[in-house]
Amino acid sequence: MRGTRSAAVRPTPEPVPSPASLDTPVVILDPDSDDVVIRVVYDGPPEAGKTTSVRSLAGSLNRPVFTPDQVEGRTVFFDWLDYTGGLFEGHRIRCQVVSVPGQATLAPRRRALLADADVVVFVADTRREQVGALPGYLQGLARILSRAEGPPVGLVLQANKRDLPGAVPVSDLRQLLGGAGLRVGIVESVATDGAGIRQAFVFAVRLALDRAREQLRGGGLPAVRPQVASGEDLLAELRASESGALDLAPGERLTHTRLAELSLAGEALGEALAADQTPQAELGRMWEPEPGGVRTPLPPSSTVAGGLVWPPVKGRLTLHEANETELVLERQEDGDWCGLAGDRFRLHSPAGASFADLEGGRSALIEWARIHSGSLAVVSGDRCIALAEDHGRTFRLWQVVRAEPSLAERLDEAPSLVPREIAAVLVECAQTFLEAARLVPQAACRLPLTLASTRAFRVGAPYVGLMPAPAFTRPPEPCSAAMAEELLARELTPHLRALAAHRQPVAAVLDALRHDGPAGRACAVVRKLWAAI
């Protein structure tokens, strides 16, 4: 839709084309101006402040906004802002900023505009009465964006209306979104007076450039003249592709988008694309020995240069979130550096992960990224690795992992429960652990499976622990049922000892339980272990 590699948007028999029918959205290089062209799309619920944000940004950048039509003050097509600034690999960056319409009747138009995004700024009204529907809306948006081919499309949550009473604290927002499995960068804003607007925009541009850089690495930016170079072009293109199907919609009844409707619409767009496939990179040189000295290293920041964080877009979002809370770093006896960012992220940098030069660090980063990408089915997704500049112009490799509830934490809480609940927790933990032991050999390296590194509640990939550093990785080995039970016995026995006071009533409950299949096996293992103590 953005370049002339293929013809202009082709008229189709359907009234509105699905995004999949349009050209693949990618960052392009305009051969005439030598500019890199990126598309920043402002999305969000009705009256959240999309248009206000784009206009505020335009005022800040001293650029005009093109708005084709409005009905009752509401956007019918889009707002368009064109801004050229910054440099990427020696090319000027031309930002095409587009906001989408919010009405339910115009949802197909919104999706068509989102299909061309290199990054999305999601503007949300963050007052308490509005945030409940946010996770559902964002999940729908994430499903739309996951259809984009090529590197992932970044998502920034512009938490708007922070000046109004009832604005939910950012920590609560994080908890809400984290609970829904959403990873987005959050920037607070008050669009009406311009606060936070420019920051959200520049952060979004960074994410779009991460996408461009990944594209560059995978084969380069296509040098094509942009099909859409102005708001007028985009309007003409939309009109041509819609064949007038949506012209009457706003006139009929200008209803605001209901979140549930949009969420369902998002679902209808289909399944996400196949899992990311990181290109195989050349093996870098092995890790250098740690130079002397115990000065606390500088942790990774979301401003880390492109190419020094993996995964490229989501990784920067993870760092952005981790940077928002106070970080405490400690040096372990073995020389490793460990840290906690609030209670949400764990940071770790092995003793040998300091590099005297950038290239050495980058080789290690690529090597480690390859191990991570080969373990996606097993390892929790909320994590990244980054090469951070350290003191004295050295570089240090870090992994940042979201702290997920583990089986060990579940078992630590068990003594305060009643016998029936304790029995249920024991069986659940045993079953989860045995399943994890079956899956973990699918990772690209051997993972240290423990109760503390296994996710509780059996949702998502089971391994939530730290990844071993490349220098310490060993090939995965198969884990038979007997080996898994032996490992479980070693891990679970201390917890069973801690529950000795509850032994009789819990054992009685366990004896009365009648499970089949994996749960039955787990129950039998727990009974056996308890009897052996």
Added chain:
Amino acid sequence: MASEKDLMDAIHKIEADISSFIAASFVDLESGMTLAAKSNRAEFDLSVASAYNSEMVKQKLKIMKALNLKTHLEDMLLTLGDQIHLIRLVTPGTFMYLAADRTGTNLAIVRTAVMKHTTGLF
């Protein structure tokens, strides 16, 4: 991170301290995009200047790396025929760029004013 308003306030204070102030901006080093900017001369394209100065800072950092210098880059002073340009890194990923007319100020004043009003911003 400081808001655009905070950054503009800092620019205004620097402008008040430097009588021959021409333009100033806070720039994101990675992208070269301005976070806040003010120019008193219409012909002075601060967006372009900021973008290319980000390349200059990156090149300087690369030079330091090539020379294996174990220190950090604090600021860069450039003297033109009739202007003074100062670039000061306010964070590892953000710098301030300032241009002033040489006739009304000198390097020391410019440097002092920028340091005074950008310290502790981020």
